[in-house]
Amino acid sequence: MIENVLHSAIIMTTPVLLAALGGLINRVGGLVNIGLDSMMLAGALIGLILASQTGSWGIALVGAAAVGGVLGLLMSLCVTRLSANEIVVGLGFNILIAGLVRFFLKSAYGTSGTLSLPDVARLPRIDIPVIADIPYLGAILSGHDPLTWAAWLMVPVTVWFLRSTRLGLRLRATGSAPEAARALGLSPLTLRDASTIFAGLMAGLAGAYLSIGVVGLFNEGITAGRGFIALAAFYFGRNRPWLTAAGALLFGFFDALQIRLQGRGVPAELIQTLPYAMVIVVLTLMALAVRRARAKGA
Amino acid sequence: MSAAAVPIPASRFEAAAMVIAPLVLAFAGAALLLAVAGHNPFEVYQLLVVESFGGTRRIAATLAAATPLMLTGLATAVAFRAGAFNVGVEGCVYVGGLAAAYVGFTYVGLPAPILLPLALLAGLVVGSLWMLIPGVLKAKLSVDEVVTTLMLNFIAISLTAYLVNGPLLAPGSANSATPVVDAAARLPRLMPPSTLNAGFLIAVALLVLYWLWGQRTALGFETRLAGLNARFATASGINVPSLIIKMMLLSGAIGGLAGAVHALGNVGRFVSGFSPGYGFTGIAVALLGRGSALGIFLAAILFGALSASGATIQLFSDVPIEIVNILQGMVMIFAVARFGWTFGKKRRAA
Numbered sequence: 001m002i003e004n005v006l007h008s009a010i011i012m013t014t015p016v017l018l019a020a021l022g023g024l025i026n027r028v029g030g031l032v033n034i035g036l037d038s039m040m041l042a043g044a045l046i047g048l049i050l051a052s053q054t055g056s057w058g059i060a061l062v063g064a065a066a067v068g069g070v071l072g073l074l075m076s077l078c079v080t081r082l083s084a085n086e087i088v089v090g091l092g093f094n095i096l097i098a099g100l101v102r103f104f105l106k107s108a109y110g111t112s113g114t115l116s117l118p119d120v121a122r123l124p125r126i127d128i129p130v131i132a133d134i135p136y137l138g139a140i141l142s143g144h145d146p147l148t149w150a151a152w153l154m155v156p157v158t159v160w161f162l163r164s165t166r167l168g169l170r171l172r173a174t175g176s177a178p179e180a181a182r183a184l185g186l187s188p189l190t191l192r193d194a195s196t197i198f199a200g201l202m203a204g205l206a207g208a209y210l211s212i213g214v215v216g217l218f219n220e221g222i223t224a225g226r227g228f229i230a231l232a233a234f235y236f237g238r239n240r241p242w243l244t245a246a247g248a249l250l251f252g253f254f255d256a257l258q259i260r261l262q263g264r265g266v267p268a269e270l271i272q273t274l275p276y277a278m279v280i281v282v283l284t285l286m287a288l289a290v291r292r293a294r295a296k297g298a
Numbered sequence: 299m300s301a302a303a304v305p306i307p308a309s310r311f312e313a314a315a316m317v318i319a320p321l322v323l324a325f326a327g328a329a330l331l332l333a334v335a336g337h338n339p340f341e342v343y344q345l346l347v348v349e350s351f352g353g354t355r356r357i358a359a360t361l362a363a364a365t366p367l368m369l370t371g372l373a374t375a376v377a378f379r380a381g382a383f384n385v386g387v388e389g390c391v392y393v394g395g396l397a398a399a400y401v402g403f404t405y406v407g408l409p410a411p412i413l414l415p416l417a418l419l420a421g422l423v424v425g426s427l428w429m430l431i432p433g434v435l436k437a438k439l440s441v442d443e444v445v446t447t448l449m450l451n452f453i454a455i456s457l458t459a460y461l462v463n464g465p466l467l468a469p470g471s472a473n474s475a476t477p478v479v480d481a482a483a484r485l486p487r488l489m490p491p492s493t494l495n496a497g498f499l500i501a502v503a504l505l506v507l508y509w510l511w512g513q514r515t516a517l518g519f520e521t522r523l524a525g526l527n528a529r530f531a532t533a534s535g536i537n538v539p540s541l542i543i544k545m546m547l548l549s550g551a552i553g554g555l556a557g558a559v560h561a562l563g564n565v566g567r568f569v570s571g572f573s574p575g576y577g578f579t580g581i582a583v584a585l586l587g588r589g590s591a592l593g594i595f596l597a598a599i600l601f602g603a604l605s606a607s608g609a610t611i612q613l614f615s616d617v618p619i620e621i622v623n624i625l626q627g628m629v630m631i632f633a634v635a636r637f638g639w640t641f642g643k644k645r646r647a648a
Contacts, residue, residue, distance in 0.1 A: 082635035096627025269460035276449040287439035
């Protein structure tokens with residue numbers, strides 16, 4: 001039971017982690033991405049279609065990332081070049097893409113809501129020979145797919161990118177002091193566009209993970225609001241990659257636990273509220289800490 | 299993050315263009331999509347107009363569909379007026395709807411003149427309390443209300459789902475629904491057999507009050523001032539934090555009332571998946587209506603017409619009803635975008 005929960009917690013974490021790291025980079029660049037869920041949804045659909053038509057999960061991932069990136073670009077252009085409010089555009093994207101996806105399913109496949117295709121190339125599992133037999137550790141480390149490994153590898157890469165690369169520094173400058181960044185000859189808007197495209201790529205991959213990694217079919221409710229959980233994760237992590245990953249893992253754990261506990265008297269719906277409630281608590285504690293620090297300084 | 303969501307028009311011409319442009323762009327975009335999918339957009343739009351306004355019965359259906367949207371649009375607008383961006387009206391619809399339904403099926407036997415107002419009041423109060431935490435956090439600690447209210451939506455949906463699957467589940471009924479409310483708690487129908495009910499009158503009355511309040515009262519003026527420029531408002535002696543809390547509570551109350559009207563007027567109980575996104579559509583309504591009472595009324599009727607006719611055109615043609623969501627999403631995006639005259643200029647400071 002415990003090994004099962006641990007294993008599925010890692011699986012449930014992967015899509016949230018991917019989208020959350022994208023959203024983190026986006027937020028560091030100065031844009032809070034509320035449209036992650038729509039990019040996940042589009043990625044899940046395109047990923048499944050490509051995995052069925054080409055028989056290659058690699059092409060499916062590339063396609064899913066591309067469609068997420070394009071949506072990210074469109075969303076970013078609305079915000080950076082047309083001065084649209086990012087929250088409204090994000091919510092608008094969620095409504096629009098959900099509608100487009102269902103419209104497309106009906107028009108192209110004549111189905112409503114669920115799409116099941118033949119010969120879907122699923123993500124392969126990587127079993128690690130010796131570790132697989134070690135209790136607990138085997139459940140955590142073995143039997144996962146390449147995308148899960150890539151997601152976790154992205155955590156230190158994101159740390160390194162933000163801390164040690166020129167581009168990461170510029171992105172941070174863009175987000176925290178756009179005027180100063182502009183004075184230095186950078187183009188904050190272009191950097192912000194790039195960070196939103198990246199968020200879209202990651203969310204597209206997260207979506208593909210759900211369709212060709214977890215279940216092997218597409219459903220209009222496949223993201224189950226995980227784009228918003230990702231938002232909760234990077235708010236919880238306060239823009240720090242490892243803390244964001246910890247947040248994603250916590251949510252993945254709740255998700256896995258909730259499925260396990262179903263029918264055992266623990267209401268799944270109440271567990272589902274925990275990640276969101278945690279974000280409110282964390283934001284409150286942070287604000288209290290800021291106020292205390294300010295009171296001391298004054 | 300809660301910087302001006304709606305661009306402020308410079309002239310009357312610009313103001314008119316800002317209302318019409320998003321509609322034209324959205325309908326043009328959807329027309330293109332319909333054409334690509336093999337439908338004749340002109341026929342579809344004609345059908346939409348006929349199905350939503352062609353005849354008394356259809357107009358009644360449109361107004362019925364517009365009723366909750368007038369309330370959620372108004373709820374969004376009142377918070378927005380004070381500079382608080384409340385995206386949590388959807389959650390208020392859920393908790394308010396459940397509270398109203400609870401009173402309606404629990405205190406059976408009370409006469410309608412007592413039970414109905416009591417049930418409406420329950421929705422109003424619970425909706426208002428639901429916004430207490432984000433309101434206080436925003437006013438006292440500057441905690442971003444967009445995040446807190448967004449999170450509260452998911453909490454409200456899950457929490458009510460828990461209640462109607464467990465403690466409040468109708469005995470012997472299918473999953474996820476409360477018992478039906480007492481007949482005395484139902485909002486009277488205005489034009490049977492359509493579902494248009496007294497909730498419509500409540501919504502219109504509130505919009506009129508909102509208009510009077512904004513035009514004629516000091517609080518309305520102060521609120522607008524605080525929303526336009528919080529620092530200036532503070533300098534002129536207005537207590538902005540207390541104003542924000544008040545407006546968030548008012549916003550939640552109206553959102554809760556929207557849920558109560560939906561429960562007591564349309565559904566007759568609380569069911570899971572209670573709101574088809576009324577709170578989110580309300581944001582589009584408030585934006586398109588530019589926060590004015592008449593604008594909210596008209597925008598709500600537009601979206602009401604789309605959803606009422608969308609359901610029927612799907613029955614008689616093969617046009618997917620999703621075209622309604624597509625239009626709605628595009629209207630929302632285009633309503634906050636500034637075209638042409640600011641292109642390439644550095645406007646965003648944040």
